[in-house]
Amino acid sequence: MRIQALPTQLVNQIAAGEVVERPASVVKELVENCFDAGASQIHLDIEQGGLRQIRIRDNGCGIFKEDLGLALSRHATSKISSLADLEQVLSMGFRGEALPSISSVARLSLISRTADAACAWKVSADGSETELDPQPDPHPPGTTVDVRDLFYNTPARRKFLKTEKTEFAHIEALIQKLALSRFDVGFVLQHNQKEVLNFKPAADDAARLKRVAGVCGPQFVENAVTIDFSASGLELSGWVGLPTFSRSQPDMQFFYVNGRLIKDRLVAHAIKQAYQDVLYHGRHPVFVLYLNLDPALVDVNAHPAKLEVRFREGRMVHDFLFQALHRSLAAQRPEAAGPELKIVDFAEPAQVQTLLPLDHPGESQPPRSANLSSYAPRPASAVFGKAAVNEQINRYSQLYSTPVPEPQQPSPAGAIPPLGYALAHIHNIYILAETAQGVILVDAHAAHERITYERLKLQYQQHSLVSQPLLLPIRLSVSVAEAELAEQEQAFFTELGFEVNRAGPETLVLRATPAILAKTDVDQLLRDMLADMLTLGFSHKAQEKINAVLAGMACHAAVRAKRKLSIEEMNALLRDMEQTERIGQCNHGRPTWVALSHQDLDRFFMRGQ
Structure with a gap:
């Protein structure tokens, strides 16, 4: 066959295969767009595990009427405009593929209103990227994306999905992870008109710990070591469980790089090393950790779903994480202070011997x-x-x-x-x-x-x-x-x-x-x-x-x-x-x-x- 250009909708569906694996994938892309819009409150309505409907509303900055059509076309974004921007990405989304990819495998409508607009405007899309005709809508400032009948036109993909209960469990777990990445944002999650999660914005340390306890359980907070470590332009903060508080599976491990939830082999190796001779065999540590560094030192464009990153100075990052956790765990010794016996860190860094x-x-x-x-x-x-x-x-x-x-x-x-x-x-x-x-x-x-x-x-x-x-x-x-x-x-x-x-x-x-x-x-x-x-x-x-x-x-x-x-x-x-x-x-x-x-x-x- 001769070389030929693919139809727009087929191109979008191919992209959807990379971005949209299941309903939770749709939720992740749309919630990250809410973050980038500066939202302080996000409301999610899910029907039938996300197969029937995923509706996400935020109170962010909104989209201009003239830009609604571009928002639903491939490689159109407000977040980068040059290679220099790509090397300094701090936003959650930047590819400009999520909305057109989702609309190619579902029935999607987008309603948005900027703060100074007289009304909101609504467009509907099917992935073809044809001319869209915005219609007025009585929507408050912010954006709502309504996704219905996921994979209705790709039944083979729909067959790979699990039960409604399982698909919603993935969505619930995802929202918990995202809630730990942004304490300043409130989340309400409903499934089949029933409220499942309700996280209010956390403005102080007590409220943040309460949210962490809501996700990881109060026992984690009671058995956690606070991490606050910086060196060579790297900053690590958060909480790690004491070695005696562990799990049989690595199902309670949350690691964020510049606010982005990731899974990285180098990071996992560094944490495993830090726990190597204090953790009972076969057990896995529990942690909620936040690594902040110069965005130029990390490539977030290494994975279509942005779940993996690439560090420019991998060895430096690895040793920094190891030292921070190793020293923090090593320095937990008994000290009589306060009303009850507790474990505190009273060792100076120079006194702590490292492996x-x-x-x-x-x-x-x-x-x-x-x-x-x-x-x-x-x-x-x-x-x-x-x-x-x-x-x-x-x-x-x-x-x-x-x-x-x-x-x-x-x-x-x-x-x-x-x-x-x-x-x-x-x-x-x-x-x-x-x-x-x-x-x-x-x-x-x-x-x-x-x-x-x-x-x-x-x-x-x-x-x-x-x-x-x-x-x-x-x-x-x-x-x-x-x-x-x-x-x-x-x-x-x-x-x-x-x-x-x-x-x-x-x-x-x-x-x-x-x-x-x-x-x-x-x-x-x-x-x-x-x-x-x-x-x-x-x-x-x-x-x-x-x-x-x-x-x-x-x-x-x-x-x-x-x-x-x-x-x-x-x-x-x-x-x-x-x-x-x-x-x-x-x-x-x-x-x-x-x-x-x-x-x-x-x-x-x-x-x-």
């Missing part, structure tokens, strides 16, 4: 360099070999077998430590301690395990990675790209303790590995590292393996359950807990202690009721 040291320790700003080798651990004068590791383990395993005198009464100043003083060792497992606010129970093994692990990590980070030659070199068959990468980043692998050379276009030879990883599957580890580096531009797989080995050492060195502890030993453990990062969880993500306030105890026995 992945920056080029300049003690500085809060991650370096901008994208050079992989600059992120390897820095060598020190001393060598932390196998003998030193064993000596360290033996020392920590005996730490609480020697009585350590501890005062049993408050100091003359009347100060009581945050975790109080030990009273008993229950079932030779749990420490019962009295605090100023009530009592606490501590899992002695879990707490000692975390203390030992953190000390081993700190000790290990202060020394160079010892390399151990292999008795027989390992030959690995890899792709050409992986071989070239290994050759290019040889210095990076050397600093990690690997000696790897290229022996052919698709062959690598591994001659030495980090001594601490001698008993692990190092060839598979090297393959995983190369895969990460090709995909993400960097890899933390080696550090993860090292931490796993240290965690195993800490577990074996920790005080055993059923071993009776003296009062002095228990108090020594409590004091160390108060000084240890991530003490709320053991190395496997289990909680190490719980608190019961005076109010909790009174409630158990119905005192004061």
Whole structure:
């Protein structure tokens, strides 16, 4: 067949295949248009899961009568006019495809009125982009888009939709996500004339937390750490759940870049790294996070539905997110303040040790360099070999077998430590301690395990990675790209303790590995590292393996359950807990202690009721 231009409606329907997947896709595009119009209130009426009707009304700036026809034509927008605008996009929509794409697969009407217009004007469209004839309408300032009979002219697409209940569930979940992106906007969602959601504009922190609790549940707010971190022109704010508050599925994770809800592999990897040794296996963290940066540093034009973005400095963004969350979680320690025992952040950034040291320790700003080798651990004068590791383990395993005198009464100043003083060792497992606010129970093994692990990590980070030659070199068959990468980043692998050379276009030879990883599957580890580096531009797989080995050492060195502890030993453990990062969880993500306030105890026995 000869090359020919496609009919306008067919072009629009092809575009609709990218933009309009289901009713929720229509809702997303239209609500984002409301945001861009400066709306402070959005009302959504949904019928039959969105198949019969989707009507969205806002009180935004409206559209001029003369522009209504352009609004329903492809690649027509008020949001960009040049390449420079495209590189600095801050609006939610900018492609100019949503309305014509929707109108090509549904019956669409658009009613809009600007603030100074005498009346509103209405147009209807079918995706053909033919001449439209606006008609007057008694509509208040703002815009209403009414979408009916979705996919009425494309029955094959309609067959892929789920039940009414399922489709509406997608819409409801979407509105909850969008409501978290704009606290200044009110949302009302109705389904089949029944109100389902009603979020009022949130002007202060208390109102914002109330909206977050409405979406994520009040338990999340009660178990969340507030994030407020900035460096190198990047700002991260929001809330992350404590490791002990997690989900079996990643269904409560909300991440926004310059106000845009996204799902990004690099972001997900950074957050996973931050939780790597505090989250129980198989569990997923809960978070509501907002990243703000120069719009020139992020490409929002990477996905037709704008669900994915591309960062210009991916490594810098990754390390910034990791450092912000890692430090915030690490600094959650017990402190006696206020009416009840609580977890607060009182550590200075320079005091917080990190698993992945920056080029300049003690500085809060991650370096901008994208050079992989600059992120390897820095060598020190001393060598932390196998003998030193064993000596360290033996020392920590005996730490609480020697009585350590501890005062049993408050100091003359009347100060009581945050975790109080030990009273008993229950079932030779749990420490019962009295605090100023009530009592606490501590899992002695879990707490000692975390203390030992953190000390081993700190000790290990202060020394160079010892390399151990292999008795027989390992030959690995890899792709050409992986071989070239290994050759290019040889210095990076050397600093990690690997000696790897290229022996052919698709062959690598591994001659030495980090001594601490001698008993692990190092060839598979090297393959995983190369895969990460090709995909993400960097890899933390080696550090993860090292931490796993240290965690195993800490577990074996920790005080055993059923071993009776003296009062002095228990108090020594409590004091160390108060000084240890991530003490709320053991190395496997289990909680190490719980608190019961005076109010909790009174409630158990119905005192004061």
